[in-house]
Amino acid sequence: MKVGRVVFALALLSAACGGREAKPRITIKGSDTMVILGQRFAEEYMKRNPGIVIQVNGGGSGTGIAALINGTVDLAQASRPMKEKEKADVKAKRGVDVHETRVALDALAVFVNEQNPVTNLTVEQLAEIYKTAPAPWVLYGRDNSSGTYEYFKEHVLRGADFNARTQALAGTAAVISAVAKDKNGIGYGGIAYAQGVRAIAINGVEPTDANVRNGTYPIRRYLYFYSVSTASPELQQYIQWCTSPEGQAVVKNVGYFPL
Amino acid sequence: MNRGRHIRDNLMTVVFTAAGWIAIVFIALIFLFTFKEALPVFNAKDLHEFFVKAQPEETMEMRYIWQPVSDEPKMSFIPLILGTLKATFVGMLFACPIGVAAALFSSEFAPPKLREFIKPVIELLAGIPSVVLGFFALLVLATWLQSAFGFTYRLNAWNAGLALGIALLPVVFTISEDGLASVPRTYREASLALGASRFATAWKVVLPAAMPAVFASFVLAFGRAIGETMILLMAGGNAAITSFHLGDPLRTLSATIAAELGEVVFGDPHYSALFMMGTLLFVITFVSNSTGQWVIGRMQKRMQGTA
Amino acid sequence: MKFRDRIYVGLLGISVLLILGILIVILGDVAIHGASHVSWKFITESPSEGLTGGGIWPAIFGTTMLVLLMTIAAVPLGVATAVYLYEYTPPETPSQAWKRYRKEKSSKMLRTFFLALLAKITRAAVANLAGVPSIVFGLFGLGFFIQFVGRAMDRATQEPGEIVWGQGNLLWAAMTLALLTLPTVIVATEEALRTVPQDLRAASIALGATRWETIRRIVLPSALPGILTGGILAISRGAGEVAPILFTGAAYYLPYLPKTLSSQFMHLGYHVLILSTQSPDVEATKPVLYGTVFVLLVLTFLLNLAGVLIRARTRSRLRSGGA
DSSP: OHHHHHHHHHHHHHHHTTOSOSSOEEEEEEOSTTHHHHHHHHHHHHHHOTTOEEEEEEEOHHHHHHHHHHTOOSEEEESSOOOHHHHHHHHHHHSOOEEEEEEEEEEEEEEEETTOOOOEEOHHHHHHHHHHOOTTOEEEEEOTTOHHHHHHHHHTSTTOOOOTTOEEESSHHHHHHHHHHOTTEEEEEEGGGOOSEEEOEETTBOOOHHHHHTTOSSSEEEEEEEEETTOOHHHHHHHHHHHSHHHHHHHHHHTSBOO | OHHHHHHHHHHHHHHHHHHHHHHHHHHHHHHHHHHHHHGGGOSHHHHHHHHTOOOSOSSGGGTSOEEOSSSSOEEOSHHHHHHHHHHHHHHHHHHHHHHHHHHHIIIIISOHHHHHHHHHHHHHHHHSOHHHHHHHIIIIIHHHHHHHHOOSSSSOHHHHHHHHHHHHHHHHHHHHHHHHHHSOHHHHHHHHHTTOOHHHHIIIIIHHHTHHHHHHHHHHHHHHHHHOOHHHHHHSBOOOOOOOOTTSOBOOHHHHHHHHGGGOOTTSHHHHHHHHHHHHHHHHHHHHHHHHHHHHHHHHHHHHTOO | OHHHHHHHHHHHHHHHHHHHHHHHHHHHHHHHHHGGGOOHHHHHSOEETTTTEEOOHHHHHHHHHHHHHHHHHHHHHHHHHHHHHHHSSOSSOHHHHHHHHHHHOOHHHHHHHHHHHHHHHHHHHHHHHHHSOHHHHHHHIIIIIIIIIIHHHHHHHSOTTOOSSSSOOHHHHHHHHHHHHHHHHHHHHHHHHHHSOHHHHHHHHHTTOOHHHHIIIIIHHHHHHHHHHHHHHHHHHHHHOOGGGTTTTBOSOOSSOOOSTTOOBOOHHHHHHHHHHSOSSHHHHHHHHHHHHHHHHHHHHHHHHHHHHHHHHHHHHHHTTOO
């Protein structure tokens, strides 16, 4: 009886040891800011091209970039540009070059609770708040794997550290949810998620479509795709589609700004 | 025919003996491989950074900083260790008295029918996955606590600690109850015969006699609390501050590993630091669990009269 | 005296009520908000609209596959270890064996001493394995199975640069979980072996059977219900653990089901984590989140219940003197 079970298990195992799916597969990982966008891209593309399977994961821009360096992913989504050191790491570890593609524009919005009377902050005031955590503000931010975290750090805090009291949350939606529940809360994240909170003006400029495009909104950023020079033709086609008018329509739908 | 059976018997003895080695092999492997990936930071300079180095800052809170992703990475474990201890403290504060009280009630005062009801209740509680407890604490408990106590921060040590305590209750209850039930009947009978009330017997005779078990349950709960990940990750607030105030958010060693391991490049100092945390967790729980097991072992020997 | 004592006992009783209350509140909250969302569609469909709609079938499938593989890995190994500990080790403790060796000075006693020592260390190792934090298992899965074994397998079988086994997948996640649940299986099996009366073993040996034959034909079949309990309890524990699979194969959103050992998979517990903390729209995914928690709890409890029932039947058999 036991022998039979072992044989059965071995048969199962060897049958399962296939190793590869039948259809070509693209694995995408990275920015939580971009994960819905990435999924919608994938959904729409797979509708038009049923012969391919695309898998999207979040985890933060840092996770995606690390995966690209480690070689465990085909495409990394990032809400911040890759650092030179990271590009060098890819070259050193995998012997290939990094290919950067911009796919959308995003406004880094600052959210406060709807009951909060504050409607405008200068960049300097914002930086002070996040560096010193003055009462009564309760600070919400992202985990250090997030591209949003890094972008905010670099462009608003000018490289300084976040105050240790900043609560690290795993996604923009979590930040917004926290701010919506906390009348003293303040948080930051991609504009597409804003719901139940107010996105304040920065330096007097509201984060509207027009202001983001003409550059008057001071904290706007590009959203990136990162692949390597040895990307498969299927992947290259996918990236091209995302920057085409069809793909950019998806960008608009999700709430970001087309290029 | 006889020789064939003999050979098979010897073969199976080898097989089973090999299986017996597996547990030892894997425990050793776990320690080895966790420590191996932490080796690059096992040197005086890095260890100093983890455990000793303080920032030349004014506020107490900012003296020890964990901010590995930065132009100047700061990798102090202190806020994380403190966070782990805070959560464990609150958890045990909740679970130990209630667990022992419930065990005492169940063992000494509950009618047998009630005892048979309490056991499955505890088992059901023990069966709730920690991710569900974390979910509950994040969505429901935090809101209740905040409206009841007016905390500034919704996710804080009280919230995470309470949820952790719920997870620890079954551990404390089960082992304490076993210990209480193992106290010989003669103890109780002698005490009652001498005129003590039932409660006095339970509180002053039986409970002290079961102290080793109760102590062991605390130690094992401690080990479980130190290593718990999901609850702390979801309900603790994830702010790596060096603060003793329980209304502040916290970040534990385990939650840091869970949150950051996905984004490190294999071989980075950050990667090694996370494995160092894992090694630390392993060592702490190893020591605490071994202590608990040793106490239980002595207690069993005493009960069987071979101590 | 009586009255004051009654108060004290009452206080103790309140602690029990408190525990019961906690259980009811948690389960009640999940049932109220989750049961309404669970439908046949929910259980059989894939997530859609950015995880705010659709069902959780891939997570159910992934959890099931994972747990199945974990059991195949853990149960035979756990049973074998328990059999070793119960049937093949000397009954004396190391200190007892050492004392007898000093008295008798026989090499047989020395051998017994070493075997007893080995058994004691093995038992300690099993107990310690049970206490290792779940995240450390995750680290081990990453550091050993994926980085060490997986990469070596890739170097041997794949083209250079190709990573198939050197990343998280069903196989490694299952093996990591198998390690985590191994102590559960071992302890449950030992308990089951204990219920088999010693006389049966003695009779079997007296009739000329070898130790292995006794185990195979008498002891194991008799202990089967207990072994089953151990397997079921291990499954229910493994189905709920999330920390070990965070980096060994769980995925956020897969448009396909895992079909091979090298696939990633969705997982009920991981889904709860993601929806709680990284959800794309917290309010919209709340019903799905509650539904997922409900399904996970129902699954865990059914398994636990099955294990408890079988264990109770085994115990009553012990009391009534064996089969």
